[in-house]
Amino acid sequence: MSDRKIMWFSFWKSRDRFSLDELRYLTDQLQKVQIVNAVNKDFVVEALRSIAELITYGDQHDANFFEFFMEKQVMGEFVRILKISKTFTTSLQLLQTMSIMIQNLKSEHAIYYMFSNEHINFLITYAFDFRNEELLSYYISFLRAISGKLNKNTISLLVKTCNDEVVSFPLYVEAIRFAFHEENMVRIAVRALTLNVYHVGDDSVNRFVTSAPNADYFSDLVKYFLRQCMDLNGLVSATLKQGFFGYLNRRASLDSTTTVIRAVDEIEDNLFYFSDVISAGIPDVGRLITDSILELLILPLLLPSLRIATANDIQIHPVTSLFLLCCILRIVKIKDLSNTVAAALLCPLEAFIPNYEAKPNGHMAGHDFSLESGQSHDDGVTKGDEHLRLTVSAGEIHPEDVITHSYHGQSHVALRESLLSYITTGDDIQVLGSLSVLATFLQTKELDETMLDALGILPQRQQHKKLLLQALVGEGSGEETLFSSESSLTRESTSGGLSGYLQKLKEQYGVSCSFPEVGTSPRVYRFKLLDALVSLFCRSNISAEALWEGGWLLRQLLPYSESEFNSNQLKLLKTFCAQDSYKNCTIALVQESRGAWSDLLLTVLHNEWTKCKKVIEASSPRKELKCMLLPMEKSSFEADVNLSGSSYAAGERMWELVKVFVLRHQLHIFFLGRVLPEWPPIYSPSDVPENSRARNAGLDVLGPKPGAELRLVDAVPCRIAFERGKERHFSFLALSVGTSGWLVLAEELPLKRHYGLVRVSAPLTGCNPKIDDKHPRWLHLRIRPSTLPFVEPSKLVTYEKGKTRALVDGRWTLAFRDEEACKTALSMILEETNLQSSEVERGLKLLLDLERPVDSSDTSSHHPEVASSTTATSNSLVSS
Numbered sequence: 001m002s003d004r005k006i007m008w009f010s011f012w013k014s015r016d017r018f019s020l021d022e023l024r025y026l027t028d029q030l031q032k033v034q035i036v037n038a039v040n041k042d043f044v045v046e047a048l049r050s051i052a053e054l055i056t057y058g059d060q061h062d063a064n065f066f067e068f069f070m071e072k073q074v075m076g077e078f079v080r081i082l083k084i085s086k087t088f089t090t091s092l093q094l095l096q097t098m099s100i101m102i103q104n105l106k107s108e109h110a111i112y113y114m115f116s117n118e119h120i121n122f123l124i125t126y127a128f129d130f131r132n133e134e135l136l137s138y139y140i141s142f143l144r145a146i147s148g149k150l151n152k153n154t155i156s157l158l159v160k161t162c163n164d165e166v167v168s169f170p171l172y173v174e175a176i177r178f179a180f181h182e183e184n185m186v187r188i189a190v191r192a193l194t195l196n197v198y199h200v201g202d203d204s205v206n207r208f209v210t211s212a213p214n215a216d217y218f219s220d221l222v223k224y225f226l227r228q229c230m231d232l233n234g235l236v237s238a239t240l241k242q243g244f245f246g247y248l249n250r251r252a253s254l255d256s257t258t259t260v261i262r263a264v265d266e267i268e269d270n271l272f273y274f275s276d277v278i279s280a281g282i283p284d285v286g287r288l289i290t291d292s293i294l295e296l297l298i299l300p301l302l303l304p305s306l307r308i309a310t311a312n313d314i315q316i317h318p319v320t321s322l323f324l325l326c327c328i329l330r331i332v333k334i335k336d337l338s339n340t341v342a343a344a345l346l347c348p349l350e351a352f353i354p355n356y357e358a359k360p361n362g363h364m365a366g367h368d369f370s371l372e373s374g375q376s377h378d379d380g381v382t383k384g385d386e387h388l389r390l391t392v393s394a395g396e397i398h399p400e401d402v403i404t405h406s407y408h409g410q411s412h413v414a415l416r417e418s419l420l421s422y423i424t425t426g427d428d429i430q431v432l433g434s435l436s437v438l439a440t441f442l443q444t445k446e447l448d449e450t451m452l453d454a455l456g457i458l459p460q461r462q463q464h465k466k467l468l469l470q471a472l473v474g475e476g477s478g479e480e481t482l483f484s485s486e487s488s489l490t491r492e493s494t495s496g497g498l499s500g501y502l503q504k505l506k507e508q509y510g511v512s513c514s515f516p517e518v519g520t521s522p523r524v525y526r527f528k529l530l531d532a533l534v535s536l537f538c539r540s541n542i543s544a545e546a547l548w549e550g551g552w553l554l555r556q557l558l559p560y561s562e563s564e565f566n567s568n569q570l571k572l573l574k575t576f577c578a579q580d581s582y583k584n585c586t587i588a589l590v591q592e593s594r595g596a597w598s599d600l601l602l603t604v605l606h607n608e609w610t611k612c613k614k615v616i617e618a619s620s621p622r623k624e625l626k627c628m629l630l631p632m633e634k635s636s637f638e639a640d641v642n643l644s645g646s647s648y649a650a651g652e653r654m655w656e657l658v659k660v661f662v663l664r665h666q667l668h669i670f671f672l673g674r675v676l677p678e679w680p681p682i683y684s685p686s687d688v689p690e691n692s693r694a695r696n697a698g699l700d701v702l703g704p705k706p707g708a709e710l711r712l713v714d715a716v717p718c719r720i721a722f723e724r725g726k727e728r729h730f731s732f733l734a735l736s737v738g739t740s741g742w743l744v745l746a747e748e749l750p751l752k753r754h755y756g757l758v759r760v761s762a763p764l765t766g767c768n769p770k771i772d773d774k775h776p777r778w779l780h781l782r783i784r785p786s787t788l789p790f791v792e793p794s795k796l797v798t799y800e801k802g803k804t805r806a807l808v809d810g811r812w813t814l815a816f817r818d819e820e821a822c823k824t825a826l827s828m829i830l831e832e833t834n835l836q837s838s839e840v841e842r843g844l845k846l847l848l849d850l851e852r853p854v855d856s857s858d859t860s861s862h863h864p865e866v867a868s869s870t871t872a873t874s875n876s877l878v879s880s
Contacts, residue, residue, distance in 0.1 A: 020062070020065060026047045030044070030047055030081065033081065034084065036085040037087065038087065041087045045089055048093045052096075052100040056101060059106055060106065066107070066109075070113055075119040078097070078123075079122055081094065091138075098123065099138070102145040111154060115154050115157035121171075124171055124174050136178075136183075137183075140186050140189045143175050144189045144192055144193050150196050152200055155200050155205060158171050159204075159205065165208075172194070172208075176190065179194075191273050195277065198282055198285075209282070210285060218289055219296075221270075221289070225270045225271075225297070226296055229301075229316070232260070235256070235259055235263055236323075237317050239629070240429070260626075260629055264625075264626050267327065268331065271331040274289055275331050278332070287336075289334075290336055295509060298328070298344075301316050302321040302325055303341075303344055303415055304349060305318055305320075306318055306321055318433070319429050319430060319628060322433030323625055325437055326440045329441070330444075333444075334446065338441075338446045340501055340505060342441060342451040342454070343454075343498060343501035345415045345416045345419075346415075346416055346455070346502075346513070348413060348415070348513070351513040419434040419438060422434035423532040423550070424539075428543050429628060431550070435546070435549045436549075438457055439553060442457050456525025457553075459557055530557070537663070538582075540581055544656055547663050548612060548659070548663055551612070551615070551616040551667060552618065554616075581664075582664050585657070585664055588661075590841065592654050592657060593840040593844060595654060596651070596765055596768075596784060597647070597651045597766065598837050599741060600787065601654065601658070604658045605682065608659050608662045609662050610678070612659070612663055613666060616663070617676075647784030648784070648809070650766065651788045662680075681847050682844065685839070688738070693832065694737045696711065697712070697713055698710055699737060703742060703761070708757070708758045709749075710746055710756055714733065714828065715732060716732045716816060716821050716825045718745075718779075718814040718815060719814070719815045720813065732825055733746065734825075734831075735764075735832060736833070738836075739839050739840050739843065741763070741832055741835075743762045744758055745758075762784075762812075763786055765837075769825075769829045769830070776819045777815060778813055778814070778815055779813070779816065779825055780813055781812040781813075781829075
């Protein structure tokens, strides 16, 4: 019977779709197909799809379905159909059919049958034409479906052995050919497959994947990771070069940031994959990955880059190096890796040079990073048509250039000093990067305490614990040093672990470190770090965010009371308290009490006080590593000179000032050995005077709400036009209650003399009143927003979604009947502003007087909501 008649009869007789008869019929029709072409391909595709559906149904409802599947050797029919097919759609459907069946079969018996013959391996090794991307996608899904059913029993059905050793494993070998495919989903599927293989835990399979040539896969992973690192470095360098001008082009800045974040996500995904592979527990895999990361990336590139003064297009930017070091150590948790990197930081730059001599063509000996992932089959069809070539090689960095361009020519200084130099002289991103590296080491559980101490970042409480243990067991002179004022681990106590890793650096990686500073007493390193942190807190050109991270590190390193400080530490800390930077910050804060946002000053202080306390007392730093690679967000007044005089820019300046002051003030309290209060010690609001203008007007404590009734005592009649040609008459009042104040326009009640209804109100502070030079009856007022986005979280979300750079100020021009009335209104504004600012100054007085004991009855520290009655209201007329 011809193929055309087969298709005709397939629709002739009605059958139950989910019946054994339907399966029998479809199988019978497939067996009659002699060739698959354009004429019958639709029937074959539908038959394959239906068989998969029926087998899946039968697996859950009727075992006879699969019994028939085995009896008729339908798997063999699938292979035969593939061989006689001339269309790729048949191959697509066959791969999908197999994937569906393997994924959905629950019966172990069924899975064993599927894997127990060579049909699966035939399909795995079949020379599909992967120039069709859809076919490749189905193939990879097919492989991944197989891997999802692997266990110690089923994996033995897919391998070939000789003398109990695996000699062939097509599923794994074919999959890793696509490990570096340009399509991300393909790479993800291959990684999932390999992890399924590793986690089976079959010893013979493990030996197979770690023997040549399959072991090259692990070093190839690191080479591919290296290329990603170099690509990220190019993006970061370009982003940092944009600097100020990048923020003038908001869209370009956002696009650049998005690209960097995407690249970072891919790098982190790779590192998490490394971690998952290592956690599978395959012998030697951790060592293979560790050696590759150290030999290809960290030792020849990342660490030397920390000491290069001028960036260029070849080397890795120091900021990128700092980020990658943090990322690697935080995600790939291998003891040898973290301890080796820590030991390397104690070596000078010259220690990294001898092992990497440059060839005449600029490539380092032993470091060829080109990688081919495409391989050909015997039939000439390319299994993977993609070709991965690492275009950036480690040899592009010349060791002699590294020495020439090292900081101040001091190639003999330990790389650890580079981290300290970034803290004391670097910009925001360099400070954050250096602090993040130190914090990463501090939180790396795999790092030996002796290594932490050698770096000078072992917390003092851990030192005391270690010395106490030594004293209890009678080791060394622990009892004497524990209670001495200069207690620290001696050089001998740290040399064991450190010397071992230094020896490993020399013997295994060719990094010979004979610099005499290595092994110096940890106390020297510790004091250098403390000096650097104190220097950081005294800098005026560093953002509050970076300073807060430094505050966290300091609190980790030092004890919590003055009685535990030794003499050198006390001298260091008291030096900070006497620094001009702290005094100038305090003076600037007092000046803000008469600034454009004085009504919110105490509220912002409360908010940032609790945030800062939470940050520096947290168990880990809050900053995401991504922040290290992106320029710090510029405030509106920095990014646009046209906004430098806006009230919003003033609000950002106030916010930044408060954050810096809060950190320095909390550190000051900490240095004095006092307990840091939950809330800042601020005087409670004073009672409103009986003769105040607000009380005489009958103002509600919540402020002037639209439609509220006021007595128009001292009110000055005026005119204002909110719309062109529509002038309105109001009575003007300036009112203040505590730290809040308002400009009020009220409409006089015709039947109730000297009373009016509030129609419009705006914040008093920041209004910058000015009488017009040419029209002395006109009073110009700036109307700032009633609040700042970072003060009210609900408004901050809206602000960030809108990507608005600044809130716009409004303008009022009030016209009075004569010059005297205009001057009266101006005088009223100045008087109420002065009262409001004086109340803010009174609230700050206790906070700034550190020498005075705090009496909780005088403060609002336990009631943050009463510290500032910020009830200024916005109005639609101003907003529009």
